Amino acid sequence: MKNNESKQALAPIMSNISNIKRLITLLIFGLIFTSCMNKKDKIEFKEVRNIYKSVSPSISSIQRLNRNDREFAISNLKTLGNIKGFPLIEIDSLYSDYVFATFIYFETIHTKEIEFEVFGIYDEYxxxxRKLYRLDSTDLYYRTYMIPNDLCFAYRFILNDTISGEKQIITDPLNKELIPKGARKNFSWSVLDLRANEPDWNTKRFDNVGSKLDTITISSIILDNTRNIYVYLPSDYDKTNKKYPVIYLFDSFIYLNRVEVPNILDNLLHENKIEPMIAIFIDNPTRTSRDYELPMNPLFKEFVVNELIPQLKNKYRITDKPAETIIGGISYGGLAATYIAFEYDSIFGKVLTQSGSFWRDPNGDLEYANMNRTDFLINRFIKEKHREIKLFLDWGLQENMVYGANRKFVRILNQLNYDFRFIExxxxHDWSNSRKTxxxxxxxxTDNE
Known part of the structure; x- marks a missing residue:
């Protein structure tokens, strides 16, 4: 019969759909949420697993077919992609903590070279x-890797026309998982998420929740610049006279458009998981300003404490209690948040740092270029008096120097009896994981876990 062999070739694909479901049920959260309350607790870290170039069992089966059966199998593969979505994930029978992930793209114009870019990778190894291979003379382009079975990252395709020289960047047309959903073209990223199913607090669940987002402009004499500040106000703000708990977040674009914090706050509040609070999203005045403002810049610290916060408290009913004041950020923003709270724990009692750049020296990136961490702020925690701050930290196992510095930091926090939690x-170094943590x-x- 014409298609017996092609059906056999597709068998691994179909069987692996159910295998993936079993895999997901076996993963608990896909995140290790570790609590460390005192120095007697033993801190356990996850194993760092690498990524390897590999060969897809299903693609290999298709390659062995004759021309007619191969075309039929590829057509079925495309149909499967339209239904189930890609990348194609297949179980590795030899290594239970790995899967085969195949990035697939169908292209009829064969003057194009296709590759995928991964957000947040600084080390190409x-x-x-990341260039996709064409399967003989077919329209199928693919690239397979053996990856950890709890990996999550954002990616896009790059289409390079070798004749015109034109370059087009697109999301994966066969992957329905986008961040953010419903965004304009070239604004979203596709996401490969192999973690176990978790509550989705990022997507807007309810209409007419009543919260609002103000935009104000604040000028700084200290920094000699002007920036936008976005202020999230809970639904009951205009109905009360009380002061509200607050969270200050650097890198407003990331937290508004990638992590989607307003949706998180609306959803958690609607489910009675948190009390109403104000969120302050602090913009970067230029594309390069974060590189010199956020990495422990004393002038930026003074701007936050002596210019930004007084103006905000003059306009909004924001708490004066350190125990109700969180400061947070991602990457340099996480470093800045920790540094400012360390200097002013009388104002900021809590810190949320995501992939914090604790390797960073305040004098520049030279040490990073030499792959030599300085851990400047960590060493200040060791040498100076205990601060009254509570910390939450997260980081990725594929983040090179970031995870090493963060692991050192939590060991120090544990030894010094700080109140903290962390997630690996x-x-x-991207927001596809940060939005979930x-x-x-x-x-x-907020003491609501």
Whole structure:
């Protein structure tokens, strides 16, 4: 019969759909949420697992077919992608903590070279050149890797026309998982998420929740610049006279558009997981300003404490209690938040740091270029008096120097009897994981877990 062999070739694909479901049920959260309350507790970290170039069992089966059966199998593969979505995930029978992940793209114009870019990768050895291979003379382009079975990252395709020289960047047309959903073209990223199913606090669940987002402009004499500040106000703000708990977040674009914090707050509040609170999203005045403002810049610290906060408290009913004041950020923002709270724990009693750049020296990136961590702020925690701050930290196992510095930091926090929690996730220096860990951090810091 014409298609017996092609059906056999597709058998691994179909069987692996059910295998993936079993895999997901076996993963508990896909995140290790570790509590460390005193120095007697033993801190356990996850194993760092690498990524390897590999060969898909299903693609290999298709390659062995004759031309007619191969075309039929590829057609079925495309149909499967339209229904189930890609990348194609297949179980590795030899290594239970790995899966085969195949990035697939169908292209009829064969003057194009196709590759995928991964958000947040600074070291190319993780994936190599990332160029997709064409399967003989077919329309199928693919690239397979053996990856950890709890990996999560954002990616897109790059289409390079070798004749016109034109370059087009698109999301994966056969992957329905986008961040953020419903965004304009070239604004979203596709996401490969192998973690177990978790509550989705990021997507808007309810209409007419009543919260609002103000935009104000604040000028700084200290920094000689002007920036936008976005202020989230809970639904009952205009109905009360009380002061509200607050969270200050650097890198407003990331937290508004990638992590989608307003949706998180609305959803958690609607489910009675948190009390109403104000959120302050602090913009970067230029594309490069974060590189010199956020990495422990004393002038930026003074701007936050002596210019930003007084103006905000003059306009909004924001708490004066350190125990109700969180400061947070991602990458340099996480470093800045920890640094400012360390200097002013009388104002900021809680810190949320995501992939914090604790390797960073305040004098520049030279040490990073030399792959030599300085751990400047960590060493200040060791040498100076105990601060009254509570911390939540997260980081990715694929983040090179970031995870090493953060692991050192939590060991020090543990030895010094700080109140803290941390999450290690399997991913890069991006927001596809941070958007999922943020609600856990917020619940912990607001004593609502």
């Amino acid at each position: 993780r994936f190599g050149d 996730f399997n991913g890069w 943020f609600p856990y951090g917020l619940l912990y810091l």
